[in-house]
Amino acid sequence: MKKTRPERRQGSAVVRGGLVPDSTYDQRLLEEQRSTDWLHMDPWRVMRIQSEFVEGFGLLAELPRAVTVFGSARTPVDSPDYELGVRIGRGLAEAGYAVITGGGPGCMEAANKGAVEGGGVSVGLGIELPFEQEMNEYVDLGIEFRYFFVRKTMFVKYSCGFVALPGGFGTLDELFEELTLVQTRKVTSFPVVLVGTEFWSGLLDWIRTTLVSTGKISPADVELIQVTDDPEEVVRIMVEADRNNSARLRKEEEAAEDTVAAAE
Template identity: 60%
Template sequence: MSTDLNDNGTPRERQRGPVTLRRDRSHEPTTTDQRLLDSRGPSDWVHTDPWRVLRIQAEFVEGFGALAEVPRAVTVFGSARTKPEHEEYQLGMRIGAALAHAGFAAITGGGPGAMEAVNRGASEAGGFSVGLGIELPFEQGLNPWVDLGVNFRYFFARKTMFIKYSQAFICLPGGFGTLDELFEALTLVQTKKVTKFPVVLFGTQYWQGLYDWLRDSVLAGGKVGEKDMALLHLTDDVDDAVRVVEEAYQAWSDAH
């Protein structure tokens, strides 16, 4: 099979912001983020970076415009490597459906794996399924279960959208990307950049070790407080996860 085709015979593709690249164009070696952040090389960046501000500005404007009418929502993170036959994929579908039934839109990173599962569960349950994609050299574009999708070039613009348009995070088992978003959310809540924003760690077997380390090392060492630890909620129960989200949203609504 050609290296420009996926296993199912469809052409390989990659997103570059709002642009879709397929076949040989999908193998471009760098991403926009990489070109912005990589300071090695000649001093041309002195002249080009100021112009990048316009592209960054446009990305924020585009994201705000596309998501302005999204109803109350919850962002669910999880591994792009989760296979459809895996139990975590089924759990993702159940979470997406439960959020839809509770009246929340489901927002994910728009990719495959656990993200696809949540989008699929929400979409099949008649809910609003949102995907916020990112330009990466090794992952495909938005999964087919996304009702509203926005592709970003810059991680920091995408992260702003996750926080701005969500009332809570639910973290399924995932890798560095999931951990990054987890701790970013916790930092923003701890520093009161955002108000009441619960973070649910779904899958106690996966997350317990991290939680124990935070409690026994970080909390015990005085690096965080009891209130900070209370921002995290571990569970294996879909209904429990949605309950935490609903209670936090109700508390936020009453305060506003």
């Protein structure tokens, strides 16, 4: 049935018609305050933010090992990028990983579809936007967030790797956030894989010739990014990184046990 009224998802709620506000929760949180009303409003916003964290943690805590896949919501279903997304989602699911996306159309839908076809868990973490973007039909577990920073926390906390298909500002935003977290060692053993050598080549050239050459980042930082056109290579990278991380954690646990035993 064709929609005849405007509609907006707000967290777990749906509002339509005249109840659709002119701005989002993020806009109202971040806008410049011109009165002292914020002294009374912001503490209550904290409670809403807290509730989003609690809901997200509760719903995602029992996920199996997961990989986040990002890419453009504008990718056509009949495009090569969409097919790549399906193959990556399917391969990750068959390797035992849940697949997390932003829950929207395009590349996100493709990865969710592949996860379902591969018999895995398909997760969508949506966000309230000024324009409606529905959760795609291949999402098994979907959560709608009001605040971007809460949603971003969920992507990082419940993923052991990040895959970026060709995308726009949203994909770039997530990509550079993950790279910053890895570079500053806020997360460890977190592979970042770009899919589409031709699409990403210009950005990578700029990183090497401008950021590295002017000392803004070190040459070793470029090695944090892996690039491929092969869905099987994406899965191999994730499995290998996961295996190495598990081995590292076991060594750390054994070392801790030996320290305790020696102290006794």
